[in-house]
Amino acid sequence: MKIRVGQGWDTHRIVIGRPLILGGITIPADFGLEGHSDADVLSHAITDAIIGAIAAGDIGMHFPDTDPRWKGAGSLQFLQHAVKLATDAGFTISNVDSTVILEKPKLKDFRLTIRESLAATMGLALDQVSVKFKTAEKVGPVGEGRSAESQAVVCLLSP
Ligand code: C5P
Ligand code: MG
Helix, strand or coil: CEEEEEEEEEEEEEECCCCEEECCEEECCCCEECCCCCCCHHHHHHHHHHHHHCCCCCHHHHCCCCCHHHCCCCCHHHHHHHHHHHHHCCCEEEEEEEEEECCCCCCHHHHHHHHHHHHHHHCCCHHHEEEEEECCCCCHHHHCCCEEEEEEEEEEEEC
8 A cells, every 4th residue: 555645835915805715615704815816725735735745746836826717716626636636646535634824713613614615625524634723823924914824734545
């Protein structure tokens, strides 16, 4: 059996007048994230983790932010594409673990909905998808409420 581990990280600037979308779920907030796509920082980190596990480059290589096709694009389609790349390479996803670092709002009440959305997108069971939340303790750009970050790791298996 082959085992592959992938890691992903992403950050987006906080702006007024855009929705806050995490794992495909719109979170009630008085700000959103800036980006060419829907700026779903969590989906981007998981997508990069999967692409990284199969050494297939990175998210920007597959979905350039200069390509008008991806302007305002829903990031779950990027995630779905990464899963297909992994599947085509002969891998299944064993599990995903992720962290969103955002000072506010509190996200824990949305954990189940976000996990369900990500699991459905990736064709996984709920217990294969973990999403954690942290503040940055008011330190740095995330802590000062200027940006959001996400980190993800994924384990892929091939028989
Ligand atoms: O960052 P801190 O350790 O203070 O976070 C404590 C808990 O608050 C986290 O484990 C998480 O459950 C929750 N949290 C949250 N939404 C955030 C940040 C943290 O629900 N934006
Ligand atoms: Mg991104």
